Amino acid sequence: xxxxxxxSIQIGISACLLGExxxxxxxxxxxxxxxxxxxxxxxxxxxxxxxxxxxxxxxPTIRLVQEESGMRLLASDKSFxxxxxxxxxxxxxxxxxxxxxxxxxCAKSPSCGMERVRVYDGRTGYSRKSGVGLYTANLQRIxxxxxxxxxxxxxxxxxxxxxxxxxxxxxxxxxLKHEASRANRWSLFIPVINSYCWRIIRHTTVNWAVMxxxxxxxxxxxxxxxxxxxxxx
Numbered sequence: 001x002x003x004x005x006x007x008s009i010q011i012g013i014s015a016c017l018l019g020e021x022x023x024x025x026x027x028x029x030x031x032x033x034x035x036x037x038x039x040x041x042x043x044x045x046x047x048x049x050x051x052x053x054x055x056x057x058x059x060p061t062i063r064l065v066q067e068e069s070g071m072r073l074l075a076s077d078k079s080f081x082x083x084x085x086x087x088x089x090x091x092x093x094x095x096x097x098x099x100x101x102x103x104x105x106c107a108k109s110p111s112c113g114m115e116r117v118r119v120y121d122g123r124t125g126y127s128r129k130s131g132v133g134l135y136t137a138n139l140q141r142i143x144x145x146x147x148x149x150x151x152x153x154x155x156x157x158x159x160x161x162x163x164x165x166x167x168x169x170x171x172x173x174x175x176l177k178h179e180a181s182r183a184n185r186w187s188l189f190i191p192v193i194n195s196y197c198w199r200i201i202r203h204t205t206v207n208w209a210v211m212x213x214x215x216x217x218x219x220x221x222x223x224x225x226x227x228x229x230x231x232x233x
């Protein structure tokens with residue numbers, strides 16, 4: 001099982017975005033931005049939920065279907081149902097990913113999409129773009145503060161800066177907690193946080209970077225007992 005590494009910013013990613021041929025049609029959805037740019041800063045942990053639950057490639061397409069019993073993940077022709085398998089895998093796999101500082105998911109995917117995933121009505125067959133992929137829904141439920149973004153939205157400058165800022169901030173906080181578990185001296189943590197904050201500021205103009213540095217300055221005056229208490233949560 002992987003563990004948090006303060007020297008490496010680890011983020012999860014849909015395997016198809018790294019060029020792995022795991023999609024339903026036997027292809028991939030390689031993101032050049034993720035593979036060429038972000039890979040210089042982040043270490044990836046690739047996951048393909050659909051392959052992980054035993055689906056082959058190529059394979060029949062699956063879709064989110066709103067049934068009277070709830071949301072289901074079904075084959076397009078309703079010949080098989082992988083809802084329970086996906087739920088079981090998601091909860092088991094995601095529970096091991098607490099060391100991640102962020103996650104990039106594949107847009108529109110019924111398993112990985114973050115928003116506006118097409119949902120079909122089980123009775124009428126009509127669809128609307130209102131869903132969240134089953135795997136990503138569990139990811140956001142289990143880790144509500146984890147920065148999660150879709151590959152397509154990373155082409156938007158503001159959204160990209162937003163995501164990168166949150167990933168760096170999350171990693172800085174995880175580093176703080178990691179060091180707190182190994183030493184009881186708050187003064188050791190300030191250079192670590194400041195270093196990451198300055199790296200954030202160089203990459204983005206989002207005000208959160210300034211807010212984070214301000215928070216660090218305030219926390220620097222806090223007694224070590226309070227810090228130890230915060231690090232336990």
